[in-house]
Amino acid sequence: MWRRLWTTVRTPSWVARIVGLVGAVTVVSAVLPGFRDRTRIIYELVPDAFPAAATTGAAAVGLVLVVLSRALRRGKARAWLLATVLAAVAALLHLLKGLDVEEAVLSLALVVLLLGARGNFTAKPxxxxxxxxxxxxxxxxxxxxxxxxxxxxxxxxxxxxxxxxxxxxxxxxxxxxxxxxxxxxxxxxxxxxxxxxxxxxxxxxxxxxxxxxxxPADGPHGLNAEEDGRLRALLDSWGSIDSLSYFALRNDRSVIFSPSGKAAITYRVVGTVSLAAGDPLGDPEAWPGAIAEWLAEARSFGWVPAVLAASERGAEAFHRAGMDALELGDEAILHVGEFSLEGRSMRGVRQAVSRCERAGLQVTCARVADLDDETLECVRTHADQWRDGAVERGFSMALGRFGERADGQAVVALCRDGAGELRGLLHFVPWGADGLSLDLMRRDRESENGIVEQMVAGLMAETAALGVRRVSLNFAVFRSVFARGERLGAGPVLRVWRAVLLWASRFWQIESLYRANAKYQPEWVPRFVCFRSSADLPRVSVAALRAEAFLVAPSWVQRFVRS
Structure with missing residues (x-):
């Protein structure tokens, strides 16, 4: 039992707790007055300045130990070294400031614990x-x-x-x-x-x-030209596997390749989380190598590895590497051969399209490479004007840029009124050679209601000319909860969970996004979040919300971090 207890308390999480506790005790001890008899003895042995300096020093050391506990939880080697030195210093300060033997013994016990746990603290700065x-x-x-x-x-x-x-x-x-x-x-x-x-x-x-x-640093460098070229080569050969593959080319992501170079994972470090999105790129046979390299890098820096929106195949690959998986929601997929505006189930979409057509709205579709510079600039300007706020949302299923010539195979669906004025646009990135994945959806707020439905229907009508067989629409978080929770006979837990999501939808439009996708009668494909342990879920959740720009720091904080 003692051996098991010793093994447990030497883990980074327990060492961090104990260091934080000892730091707090040290601060409290420095603030509270000492025992009069002990203090008198100290003043007889050392100059008056020593106890005063030791008291303030103990307070500072205690504060630093509390701060260090966060880095120790991540297994940082440098934090371990500092904590060990400061714990030894704290023991001396406790004796100098008033013969506080109890606190000194506690600090020395912490030194012993830290020395015994040295092997668990190897993460690089x-x-x-x-x-x-x-x-x-x-x-x-x-x-x-x-x-x-x-x-x-x-x-x-x-x-x-x-x-x-x-x-x-x-x-x-x-x-x-x-x-x-x-x-x-x-x-x-x-x-x-x-x-x-x-x-x-x-x-x-x-x-x-x-x-x-x-x-925490912002993470390794963003994609450079050489890495971008290697990723595009992988996309040319294997981009049809996952509808989110093209989003790996985001400028703010970093990349790590498998030893063979046949697979890669792109990710971004958010706080202390190394956050990947979608499946690994490249040959599925080489996925384990890329995953192993990514996990090894996360361990070396003390980052928490996590994956957003992995497909079932990708989640299985991450699970085999030791990660757990939780269903996050469903992606809406439209198959060209099965899509039709006919039938009762499509009545709402059909009416919206008819209403927009009567209002004189028309939809055209084209590859970005086929648009002239003037048209492309006009579309960019309107896309910025119609953005909801100054923050560009999206990480796992957004490219983060629009209208660049490097993305020439992307497709835009443009809706114009009778006067030729642009009223709405959809931007799709390639999904292999015969698919598209929705990246951007913008519309004039004063335009006719139903303009999005008209653009989706217009795109589906042009798929033959574009050589497209399948289209990925938005991702619906916890889609199954809404679908099952509203059915007759749904259990109390499911109903409560659905009520919570309905409340959250007031802020993040979770339900409305599901409804917006469901009207097209798509195929629902599950997507998963992968993580190392359930204890990491709070940090992973915050990192995901930050990456998707649902949690945004004030502008002055962002300027300080970038400086």
Whole structure:
């Protein structure tokens, strides 16, 4: 039993919890007054400045340990080293600040635990974090010193007359480290207050440095020209397997290839999650190699691997690599040979198309390569104008760009009124040689209701000329819940789950997207989210919402992150 317990507490998740707890205890111990008898002994043994400096130092170390716990959960080697050193320092500080033997023993026990768990902390530092850390460590103390000098210059009433600027500068700089500077105070309380303020400034610089050092990077570089060419070669040979394959060419994704080069996975690091989307590209026989490389990279950096919208075949491949899978929803597929506006089930679509035709709206379809520059620029302008807000949504099923010549085989369905003015557009990316996958849907808000149905019907009418046999429409999240939850005899759990999704649809249009697809009577193809363990689902969910731009940081935060 003890061996099993020792094995458990050495895992990154448990070490992180214990480090955070010890850090919190250290902070509380520094804030609360010590035992009077013990404190008197310390003051008899060491100079007065030592206990005060040890107290403020313990508070700073405790805060840093709490911050480090997040990186330790990811198995970061650098975080382990810092935590081990700081735990040993904390033990010494506890003794110096008031003979706090209990806290010192707790810190030493943490050192033993960290040393025993060394083999579980091998993750490399996140890319590009070192330069920012160095900048904070160099610039931070300078800025803090200036702020400290400014505070001492403004609040100079309690200082001995004749105190000059150099003395205040020296006092501000030394005070960041808990060292008493040359400035002398008439009232001892003013000196203590200045010392506390300066130490807080120093601890803040140190905390910011650690936060920057351990902050997740944006991930490896985006696709370069050479990688884009290799991906397009894979798409030419294997792009028909998955309707989402073409979205692998998004500019903000990174790529990792199998050792043979016959398969690849594209992904983006969001927070601490390495988020892939769709199935691997290339030869299915080489998928395991690409998945293994991707998982190995995630382990090496302490990232959480996850996949959005994998097909059943792709989910099986990820499952064989040790990941779990959960059905996320269904993709709507229209087959050209089976699509028709006739019949009672298509009555709503048929009426919408007739209404738009009577209003004089007409639909034309063309490859992007066949559009002249003037038309293409006009379509781009309208697409931007009709976007719902400034944020471009989509990651797993969106290309993130529109109208570029590199995407010449993409198809646009354009709807114009009787005066030739553009009123709506659909943009489809290639799905192999004979398929299309919906990327973008935009319409003039003042246009006739039913314009989307008319554009879909117009595209299906032009599929023969375009050489298209199948069309992938939108993805409906939790489609089966809506489909089964409204049936007679649905169970209470399903009904509650459906009620929750209906409430969420007020913000994210989950149900309306399902209804918009269902009217075409498509084939529903399940899509899955793949993850390492259920404990990762909260982080994976937040990362997915961020990637799809449903959770967006304020603009000033985005500017700070990009800087």
């Amino acid at each position: 996140d890319p590009r974090s070192l330069s920012r850390t160095v900048a904070v460590l160099v610039i931070g103390p300078l800025v803090a010193t200036v702020l400290g000098w400014l505070w001492l210059a403004i609040d100079a009433d309690g200082q001995v007359p004749g105190t000059g600027t150099p003395a205040r500068f020296a006092h501000a700089f030394l005070g960041l480290f808990g060292i008493t500077g040359p400035v002398r105070f008439i009232d001892q309380r003013d000196g203590q207050r200045a010392a506390v303020a300066l130490v807080v400034l120093g601890a803040s610089v140190l905390l910011v440095a650690f936060l920057v050092a351990l902050a």
